[in-house]
Amino acid sequence: MSLLNIFNQVEISHYIYLSTVLFAIGLFGVLFRRNAIILLMCIELMLNAVNLLFTAFSTYMGDSDGQIFVFFIMVVAAAEAAVGLAILVLVYRNTRKTDVSFLDQLKG
Amino acid sequence: MFQQLPIPFLILSFLTILSALYVVTSKNPVHSVLALIFTFFTISAHYVLLNAQFLAVVNLIVYAGAIMVLFLFVLMLLNLSKDTEPVKSNWWGIAAAISAGSLLLIITAAFQVSGEAIAKNPVEGIGLVKALGKVLFTRFVVPFELTGILFLAAMVGAVLLGKREKNNAVLIPKEERSDS
Amino acid sequence: MIFLPLMGFVVNGILGKWMPKSLSGWLGTATVLGSFVLAVMNFMELSGGTPEIASINTKLFTFLSVGDFHVDFAFQFDRLSAVMTLIITGIGTLIHMYSIAYMHDDDGLYKFFAYLNLFIFNMLVLVLGSNYLMLFFGWEGVGLCSYLLIGFWYKNVDFGKAARKAFVMNRIGDLGLLMGLFLIYDTYGSFEYQEVFRQVFIGTADSTAVNTAIALLLFIGAMGKSAQIPLYTWLPDAMAGPTPVSALIHAATMVTAGIYLVIRSEAIYALSPFAREIVMWIGLATSIMAALIGLKQNDIKKVLAYSTVSQLGLMFIALGCGAYTAALFHVITHAFFKALLFLGSGSVIHGMHHEQDIREMGGLRKKMPITYLTFLIGTLAITGFPFLSGFFSKDEILVSAFTHNPLVFGLALISAGITGFYMFRMFFVTFHGTYRNHHHPFEKVHESPLLMTLPLLVLAVLSVVGGAVNLPHYLGEGISGGLHHLLSYDGGGKFSPILMYPEHVIELSHTAEIGLLAMAVSVFVIAFLYTRNKYVVKGAVPEADADQQGMGKVLSNKFYVDEAYDVAFVAPLEGASDTLTHYVDEKAIKSAVDGVGKGGFGLSKMLSKIQNGNIEYYLVYMVIGIALLLAFNLF
């Protein structure tokens, strides 16, 4: 399938809808699930949705900046996953739980 | 509207969404992780469709390879493969669905409103390593270096957090602490 | 002329403390006398000069000039002002002189004269001002002096109360007057008399309603100052002040300011028959009511006060009938004999060591012959003894009332008749019969010094011959109607007459007029004989207030008007004040404001519940927030 071909048949809006749906699914997961690991995973999902959109725009507009941005996002996501999981392990070690609703100390 | 779309795109999109849903809904965390990895694969396939070959590969290596393995590793480490998560109430599910749905709606609406067709201006080969490398190491060299520092910081942080310490029972709620 | 008394006030007010008593008294007297002399000279210039001039106008400076609102500090000396000025300064001089003796042992003598001079100054501003605002200046000023002088003996709380009552009642009238002035300005675009009347004459406002409104508003002012129903109750209370004050302010001059105002605004009243009717009926009602109350008063000064109110009512009847000359005539004669009576009563009070109750007096004629004689003349004058001054002026009013409406004539005649009853009652009880006071031995009662009796004598003479200024025409064409001619002066070709419209010329046949006179005289005779019989021959003593029965009780309590006012106005006002203080201000408004503060607290408590520490909630809030932000940007 050549490049021009897919551009002729798939509009940018389709990617927009796709990534929006993915994003919403990820968001729903963040809101709905209580397991911290799943939460982190859902965040990754949301990030990927954004990545997909960035790439789509980048390609459609013929500008590589979007892809560079995706690259950076991946970097940050990796760092976030590492630190997030480390924190999670620590929390688990202290509380024997990974349930976020258990963490209700975050108030003044 | 779907009829005009090429079959590969449709299939891919369908698989992506389906697996993403499974990530969210699966009771077993391990299944979730596996589904997520599958999602990443489909997204990588999208990248290929979009002529972003470099990203497709990086996505596979970094996400599906590194990050997701990390997740899986932690799951195993903490022995959370069982379905231990307490089920949230329906109310909470509805609230989450409404919130997420409304955001979806609004973003979609935003696109609809601002929906001027973006001029198609495809350029061959921007998704290749060569092209990206040029940009990355010229215009974006400073951010690139900064990400290196970020990684370093993340690494130090992760190590520091992971280090086992005594008496760091701060997060145990009072009642449990008084028990022990 | 005007500023002499002001000078007297300033000097007395500032330096008086260090001046010998007699000096401040004489200084005060001299300034007023000086004004009098100047007034006479100006008057001569006005009417004696060739060619005759309508008025002397002096503009001192611009008082206020804002946009189209322009008021000058200016004076106008015309024939009407002249008459008033002569009364004020003339009688003022006599009363000042009298006060030197009357007040000689009071600490605040200099203050007293300072106030008196200030009063004369304000009164002169009132009558000499060339525009309505100047009139208002003097108007308020005399109210103030009245307040100061009534409350002169400031240690007495009741006196202070009376003073405040006088001031406040006057202020109610002033408000009406002020509104009238605004309406005048709105309609005619000026305060200057000449300009206003010119406009009135050429019919700038061709609606009678406006003129009626102006006339009525001005009359409200006149009601306050000249003590007409419903604002008359302050005057009897004002008798708390020293007696010379009562004579000067509350009999001779200030209270006639209302009359002056109406005569001055004749042009406006002439266009509003309705307003004139109102003036007349209110005058009539006041006259009769006050006369009735006077019948049962035992305080010598209160009787005179009600008599003053009654006489003022008569003057307003004349004004209402359009007989301006008659009203002014009565102002003059009334000034003579009422000042005489007040000063006489002052002399009695002085001789009796500040006893004012006539039941405690009696038989004083032996001890105080001059006072007795002059008081008799005053009484005869006020009751209308033939050919004394009051006879002429009162008759003129009655005649004008008759031509206007026989019913009014009848009622006015009754009122005038009652005058005879209460005056003779007081006179006989005071000077005839036997001495009834047991606190002061009869021997200690003494005649007043010359300084006090001299003004009495002068005033007595004036009371006798005062009628000469405007003799009725049946006594001969040549000598009659002096005052009438004066007022009807047409401005010598220039456009500034005092009376814009020719007065109602009283055209009664001599027979009819003499018939009316006969009725008046017979009423007088009946009153004289009845009271003489009751109080001299039978030696009756009036009952104390507490012993009054039936109608007498109602009368001695002054128809309970004060009480009614208390219930109708004072109490609600105080109630409103309390309510506003305690409920509206403290509770409603303050708690509303504090409520906002408390609401803030409550809101913050509520909001702090949202921050429950659970990340999941925070997430939901965040998402909702983002959604809202986007939505706002979108739409």
Added chain:
Amino acid sequence: MEVIIIPIIASLVVIAMGKRIPMWLSALFSLLPILLVGKYFQQMGVEGGWKTIFDQPWISDNIRFTVGFDGLTGILLILTNALVPVIILGGIRNDENRVKITALTLFMQGALNGVFMAQDGLMFYIFWELALIPIYFITLTMSGVDAFKITLRFFLYTFIGSLAMLASLIYLFLHTANYSFAFESLRAVELSHTESLFVGGGILLAFLVKIPVLPFHSWQADTYTNTPAAGTMLLSGIMLKMGLYGLLRWFLPLAPESIEFYQPWVIGLSVAGVLYGALIAIRQKDMKRLVAFSSLSHVALIAAGIFTLTDAGLEGSVLQMFVHGINAVGLFLVIEIIERSTGTRILGELGGLAKNNRLFMVFFMLIALGTVAVPFTNGFPGELLLLKSVYTYNHNLALMAGLTIIFCAVYIFRMVQFSMFGEGTGTVAALKWNEILAFGILIVGVIGIGFMPQLIIDIVHNSIVQIGQWVSEARGVMS
């Protein structure tokens, strides 16, 4: 410029010298600016608009430190710089707070001068708030349980109003051609009707709270009653005038489009306030409270006069501002002296004070007469003009507002009666030179303006005509 700085320096000097500073010296300090004001009058005259006398770039080239002078500014400068010496001479007790209050008063003088001279919106706002600081601290020195509560209420009230004004000014600023806070630039902004309602409303709120007009007045009585005399005098004599001055100088020119909308409301509220204050004053026992409500009543009339937008109303309002400053300070000074001598200011506990201090009695009486607006005292011409203007606007409202001349007589004379007259045992100590001097300055104002109100009218005439023109132009566009 110097009139702003000198008092502030003086206040620092006072603090530096501490207890050693004699009263005459601080009074002298406070008298210096009025000489400068005289110089301004001589140099600048009162014609030819609002002339800049000092201009420096400040935050940016277009947000400048600009002070100007014209008749309206001049008259308020005279008022401020004549009354502050009076306050320092007569209003400050010789106790442990003396130095503090003196310094704060001097500081206030500088800030107030700044308010009246500022030609830049931001400067105006800053001085406006700056003036709030000293009065806040003066109020805090009061004794009593509720001290903090009352002060806080006062502070919040005025502050909220100020914030609304700031918001409006910033909105205008953002719409100026060159991002400038200068008066002329702000004025040149053309607003739509809706915009002007909000902008005008914000500015108006600040001023109405400060004046205060009816529903915003509840800070007033408590603050007046509990503040040390110097604070009360500053508040009633000068600070209230800030609000009225603001209406004339800032509200009318900046948001003339909104006047049409606010006019009936403000006049209605003002007239209600006139009656309301007067009615409450009738039954007050505490003299300070009585005068506070009488002040409410009088000032509301001024606000009503301004909003009639007639010549008589505008110029009468300036005249009456000046006059009310004198009278209010006078009455509070009288009360302060009575309280110092007898230890109370409750009417029921006083009486007979006239017996042994005639001089004091005369001063009291004259100031009372001025307040009652008897002819030949200063209260009369202003009240006449204001009532006239309200009359032009609406006859019935004028009648209601006119009732104040009756009520005012009732409560003022009631106060005089129960404090000075009657039999009482209290005495007022003989007046000291400083008190006599303070009264002297006031009495000159009372009598002088009573006879020659035109002097003040002439000074402000040009400024007011200018403002009137702007307003009528804007209204001409609207209709």
